[in-house]
Amino acid sequence: MSDSPHTDTGRQTALSVRGLEIGLPAGMERAHAVTGISFDLVRGKILCIIGESGSGKSVTANAIMGLLPKAISVLSGEIRLGEAEIVGMAPDALRALRGRAVSMIFQDPLSALNPLMTVGAQIDEVMAAHGVGTRATRRGRSLELLAEVGLPDPTRMIHRYPFQLSGGQRQRVMIAMALALEPTVLLADEPTTALDVTTQAQILTLIRDIQRRKGMSIVFVTHDFGVVAEIADTVVVMEKGYIVEQGTAEQVLKSPRHPYTRRLIAAVPHLTGTDRVPLAVADTEPVLVCEGLVKTYGGGKSLFGKSLLGKSLFGKLLTGKQNSVRAVDGVSFSLKPGRTLGIVGESGSGKSSLGRLLTRLLESDGGRILFEGRDVARMSEAEFRPLRPKIQMIFQDPFASLNPRTTIGTSLTVGPVAHGMPAATAAEEARALLSHVGLDAGAFDRYPHEFSGGQRQRIGIARALMFKPKVLVADEAVSALDVSIQAQILALLDRIQRETGVAMIFITHDLRVASQICDEIAVMQKGRVVELGPPSQIFLNPRSAYTRELVAAIPGG
Template structure:
């Protein structure tokens, strides 16, 4: 169909995708990133496109925005914006539509925002690119937008650079930029994936409020059915580039017809309301005892009155027994990751004690602690950043043990055994990290941590960026490893649903302090702290205090009346 040709699209449909196929370069695992997909976005509605990594969700969004990389192209099909087919339009025509007719909120705001420009300048740039308004009116409009998206102190925020903002604040700036020209369609590509539950709830509420107030149409891309239950009017389910199911949110959530949809829904972690069955091998002996642990960050200058003091960890006390898992939950900035780094001595504490197997390691020098380091291992949040891209997986796994005297042949044999144990084939040993998916890289990170046969594993947001189905596999793997080896774990996460699946005890952190601790049944069904109740209430797709009665229920749909 020729670009610009009018199509018979219903008046209430603002975006219509018909038989769209996007081809991949020769030699890829499949011929098309997206193959023969069709769907409609109705005026004033929220359409959620859901699927795992590699399903073609983001490619679909980028095709609509005209932002496909040069290596892939639209092979066939049509994309109608208000009845006009935009496939084949010139880059200048597409540029005139972006921001004015359709806008996009990207997954990672820090990489999408210019680090060298202030927040205000970046919002104004959107308007200047379309020659809208005067410098004075653009500044006024930028201030209005900062207020509209709920950022504190707009006057100060206007002059800030992105690195000075939190993840949630940066996402609000992205939303402000997307709204600058009052577009008819807003595309949100995984805008809440890496955010903690309360910030996620705020961003979802903000998008829903703006959509209602302005009568906008929203295409929301996600891999979490909990989010779908929260905001969607209609749903498109994608698998390996194909649309396998679509319909109203209520229909897809309550009676999914496709096996893949049912599998995605079943993989969504829920608050179980049940305490974990303890390991038979657990002997009740304390492996880690932490008393009054404190760490304060200081920046700026006291002399010039710019000193900033942040108590990251403030008098934290807990006890972890052998073979059990302690979950540490809380929002970004609560001190969770700082606590993890103190426990593995990646930084020194200011005061307090860390008794590991009865020995206080808090005051040990690096040389004194080196012999104990193999016993305490860490699984990092971003496996790609923590794996050396220039080394094969085999070298990554064996380098440490060989440096500590393990013969090369034994180290290789153990590495191959562990790769098999974490569900990777024998060929993984000679491959490089970039050749694996996110879930596979996380398995490599787990295998590396197990090479030393540790007594304590510290998992810092080990599943936060993974698809729910991959997440479920990693959680099952960690549970299996613990039951086989008896290793103790500290599981740091901002996702309370995940914590309820794998933890024996949960400690809730807020502003550097543990405000509440106890078994999952108490923390999630009968929380004592106001802060804990707020965290539980913010979980997408869950009713506070109401535990789903059967596997695969994605929570109570609240998004059906958003228009």
Template structure:
């Protein structure tokens, strides 16, 4: 898709979606400048946040001397500013600087930050702490590392209120349940007592959003808040943030790598590349007529629904994987601890995957997608049913019997932070598995370095630790680790959800290239239907543990049989009925074509 075709599409989505106040029109039309300053005309009293010439240094030995350099932007009251850029562009570092969360080796070397007219650079820690949650709050990118594993969800939300002396114990609990309801979590009363490990990735992200909104702060910093969410929940969360922003006059700094989200929510946009701002302006202007080549490249990389089946010429062969009537039910609680809870995570599921083909598994958070992936790789034991891998039923195999097959079935996990050992270097993480299965270390090391380069990381990554990488970079490491074994079946659980659009496109191309070269079969679990339409031969749509639709992309996206599938397609950000993009799906046509080919 060329830039000229791509740019009007998202811009039209922006122009249709806003009903609120607009950015000063004097900021428009400055197409000859790559640094259009939308906030130059704003007076100080109209600003919730202003950043001037901010420079943050990195420790010696990193790939560049500064995380951000000479960054300046302003956030007007009651507006939404989106900061967009690739992984490692400095978006999250900027947000952490505003919250006072920078680690010790990373320091602000120059510049000023004013929050609600208060200068926060050099502010005492106790004074800064009193502002967090009340004046400024943050939704973190990685919910698992941000939530306390030893506290229930309810305790963590009420802790925010308690820290600022808000309400009584009873009223804080009522408020916590209200917030859990507001962000769309099922059974909020029961969810209040759950621990983070019991929740899916998307559910944990919603808990983080509830915590950030607990005191309805003046400024909300949202660092990739919808990355782990399915499209329907993403639409709900974007609407929730917009509603609270308009009702309370809240200002939002929204960090994202998804231009579809920008088209839905932004008033103004800042584009960052390698620590510098390369373009900023009104959202309409940046999406309609971006002046910088980097912005145009990002826009061109945005995936769109195609509704086209992938062409295959191979003859039919015996499936690599065949699943028959697979069942997994979670049970918790009991007489001593209250009401017993029974959740059918995977309910009588059957499908098959042919050699060299990709099966997509899509659905909302909590639909059973990740549980299915863990059953297939035997990180969970199934209750009943068969998992036939190359004709052999592995469902009932004990771990010692299955261990020899593990190199042939690999998984790219949804949460890269939790799946990487924080005490091991990246080199050790990539090589320890192959070495344990008999590969000489020198060969494993060379293959690891080659794979790191293949997924877009420099050679120096081999000797560094996971905490030294951004969320998207950690996901690339997880992909490289899975590919070290040259598997026959690759299960990708949200493998590109944490990646910016340009790296996402590269990883999808990489997976397709590896599939062509090795014939590996893939199960691609994702909440992004745009990605699924581009890489999958067939798609399974799951809802509450069951398959509600099963077929090729042309059926799923052009003639869906299930109302649930139509709802998923209609909720995709940036996909509008009026977008005349070649190959992109008209979501209005989906809503009007309920009848489709039965699976």
């Protein structure tokens, strides 16, 4: 199959893109977001657009929806949706098409949903905006849609707000809204990136099932070839605004021709099932021991008489039966220098709460945290402050954790200087660390918005290393990164650990990633560790039924 668009005139196309060129504002690293791209979406099929950040895949999806920001414009080309030409279409005509002919599922449903409106009101709004039905019929349709996307108890769910739902439930609400007017084309922009493996598998199955039942045509934007293997009929591979390869999913996955495609496929993490060779370190005594750690959320009342609980407790909010729950329930483990313990589990399993307890960003309700033999869980903040530099955290979203108003140099040096390091020494060490994590010397004087996601994560790692910590807690540190950038960050963490002997707690929902970097893996479910062992046990011979479910849900597995 050639790299040109489909030319079989006997096969109808739901969407046709021809010679599309989209310009970028002056001063960007390149002049065009996409250049001369052409492809067809066959009716009733799923087309995956795959590429790294900056490849132009999301810009293409937004152009099809007519949702490009004002700073970005279509310079030339055609986007034909059935018989309608999107490029140059009047705003009123575009609004009439959105929802009816083409709908979109966004990557972050929490940002895309209105936090002040109930789920039912937001689905109703989609239909009301197009003058569809009466209030009563729209309510009935909303209930049907919530049931269709697999949400429990639609009559109760329709009255809930987005913050009361889990990530997977919010994504199902977004799908319900997108289906409200029975569009012929559905655009899904990275709809499963932030979801755990079991929820991701459920959403992929749901999208594929809806597509088959309704004969819908879908453009699925992703950076994960594991997802492509699960769902795609045809694939378009994009690099820096160009299409470098396209064809059937089988052809692209099994016989990729372009070097870029081969690199992307090679970068996808796979379950190794092989245990890491232990790092030789001088000190073999555990640096961190956790004994029976407990954290309970809830118990307080809001103005509305419900518990003010975290997102992981959405089930309790929905039922209203309890107002407290143990997010971390009797967790115990030990960690030696130079070793990495993976914490895996679904959303709501308690893994991020555990990470925050270990760094004292949360206070525990019971149990002990022994750091170098001292119980830090019972220390006052004043007692713990001298030890805080030795237990550092790498956050999931480095952009949110960096101050946008200060330079990278300031972000790296302010903590050490506050703990007594001379400013000149701190600046010298910060520059050396930036170089060590693969950034140039000029990064010191630049601001967070000037860096890519992968570069910001390198900055987050450098900031954590400024204190020469004994323990690093990495909370979903690579979950939002492209597979190739993800592989680079994993290699960087491995190299740093081998050079410094630092112990790591690696929290992730991606079991493939955990198998690459962890010496031991703790599987958490509802606050408890249900299985603890080396990768060979967890992935090849899991003892817990829950672990077996997680392994079976891995995309492309």
